[in-house]
Amino acid sequence: MSSSMSFQVALNFEDGITRFVECRPGETVAEASYKARINIPLDCRDGACGTCKSRCESGSYDGGDYIDEALTDDEAAQGYCLPCQMTPHTDLVLRIPSTSAAAKTAAATHGATLAELRRHSPSTVEFALDVDDRDALDFLPGQYVNIAVPGTDQSRSYSFSSGTAQRRISFLVRIVPGGAMSEYLTGRAEVSDRLEFTGPIGSFYLRELTRPALLLAGGTGLAPLLSMLDRMARSQVTYPLRLIYGVTTDQDLVHLDTLAHYAREIPGLTVEHCVADPTSTAPHKGYVTNLMDVGTLHGGDTDVYLCGPPAMVEAVRGHIAALGVTPVNFHYEKFTPAAVPAIAGAA
Numbered sequence: 061m062s063s064s065m066s067f068q069v070a071l072n073f074e075d076g077i078t079r080f081v082e083c084r085p086g087e088t089v090a091e092a093s094y095k096a097r098i099n100i101p102l103d104c105r106d107g108a109c110g111t112c113k114s115r116c117e118s119g120s121y122d123g124g125d126y127i128d129e130a131l132t133d134d135e136a137a138q139g140y141c142l143p144c145q146m147t148p149h150t151d152l153v154l155r156i157p158s159t160s161a162a163a164k165t166a167a168a169t170h171g172a173t174l175a176e177l178r179r180h181s182p183s184t185v186e187f188a189l190d191v192d193d194r195d196a197l198d199f200l201p202g203q204y205v206n207i208a209v210p211g212t213d214q215s216r217s218y219s220f221s222s223g224t225a226q227r228r229i230s231f232l233v234r235i236v237p238g239g240a241m242s243e244y245l246t247g248r249a250e251v252s253d254r255l256e257f258t259g260p261i262g263s264f265y266l267r268e269l270t271r272p273a274l275l276l277a278g279g280t281g282l283a284p285l286l287s288m289l290d291r292m293a294r295s296q297v298t299y300p301l302r303l304i305y306g307v308t309t310d311q312d313l314v315h316l317d318t319l320a321h322y323a324r325e326i327p328g329l330t331v332e333h334c335v336a337d338p339t340s341t342a343p344h345k346g347y348v349t350n351l352m353d354v355g356t357l358h359g360g361d362t363d364v365y366l367c368g369p370p371a372m373v374e375a376v377r378g379h380i381a382a383l384g385v386t387p388v389n390f391h392y393e394k395f396t397p398a399a400v401p402a403i404a405g406a407a
C-alpha cells in the first residue's frame with residue numbers, strides 16, 4: 061500500500077497500538093515518525109546511544125551507520141535495528157520499545173457504515189463495514205479494532221477477517237445471549253447504520269514467514285487467520301503451512317468454502333477442521349490437539365499462530381509442551397465473548 065516512491069512502516073507499540081508512517085527515499089524511520097508527530101524513543105539520533113533500538117519483524121532495510129555500543133552485530137543479526145539510522149528497502153514492521161502514550165500517539169478513530177450483515181447460523185454472524193476514510197486505515201493481518209456497539213456505551217474487540225487490501229472490512233462474531241454486540245447484530249442492526257471503531261491494535265499479526273507455520277483457530281478465532289491467509293495468498297509463500305480449525309458444533313463451522321479456496325491458492329497449505337460434538341458429521345471429531353503430533357510441529361522448526369478461547373489456548377500450549385517440542389515462535393490471542401481488549405501474547 062505504499063506509493064511508488066515511499067515505503068510504509070508499521071510502528072507497533074508495547075500496548076499493541078499500531079501507527080503507520082510513510083518513509084520517503086533516503087529518509088530514516090525516525091525522521092518519518094517525527095513528521096507524523098509520533099515520538100518514538102530517541103536520544104542521540106546518531107547511532108551512538110541505542111535508545112531507539114527496536115526489532116524489525118518484517119521487511120528489509122539499510123541499517124545505516126552506528127557503533128557497536130548502540131547495536132552489536134549479534135543484535136543486528138537477530139533483527140534489532142536503529143530507527144534513527146535505518147532507511148527502508150521495503151515496507152517494514154517494527155516493534156517499538158515504548159507505549160503509544162509515551163510516543164504521544166494513540167489509536168485512530170474511524171467512522172463507518174454497516175454494509176453487510178450475514179447470519180451464518182444461530183451461533184455466528186459476520187458483518188462488513190464501509191469505512192469513511194478507508195485510505196487512512198492500515199492494519200496488519202491478525203490485528204483487531206475496538207468497535208463501539210451502537211445504542212450502548214460499550215465496545216467490543218474484533219479481529220479483521222478481511223485482507224488488508226480489501227476496501228470493505230469484515231468481522232466474525234460469536235453470538236452470546238445477552239452480549240452487547242450480539243443483541244445489536246441479531247436485534248436492531250440494519251444495513252446503513254453508522255458505527256465507530258478505534259484501531260488497529262494487537263501484537264497477534266503475521267510475521268514474515270521463514271519456516272513452516274501451523275495456524276490454529278477456535279470458533280470465530282478463525283477471523284484473524286482468514287486475514288493472514290489473504291496475505292499469504294498474495295506473497296507466494298512456499299513453506300509447508302497447516303491450518304486446523306476447531307469448533308464446538310456443526311453450526312459453528314463457517315467459511316469452509318473460503319478455506320478450500322485458500323488451500324488451492326496457497327501451494328504449501330493444507331486445511332482441516334474438527335468438531336468437538338460427538339454427533340457431528342465432520343470427518344474429524346474432537347479437538348484441534350487430536351490432529352497435532354510431533355510431525356505437525358516439524359520438530360519445533362515452526363511458527364505457531366493460535367487464536368481461540370482461553371481454554372483452547374491453554375489446551376494447545378499444554379499439548380505442545382507434552383509433545384516435548386518448542387516451536388521457534390508461538391503467537392497467540394485469547395478471546396472471550398465479551399473480552400475488552402483481547403489478550404495477546406508470545407511465548
Ligand code: FES
Pocket residue numbers: 101102103104105106107108109110111112113130142143144145
Ligand atoms: Fe541513539 Fe538511535 S537515538 S542510537
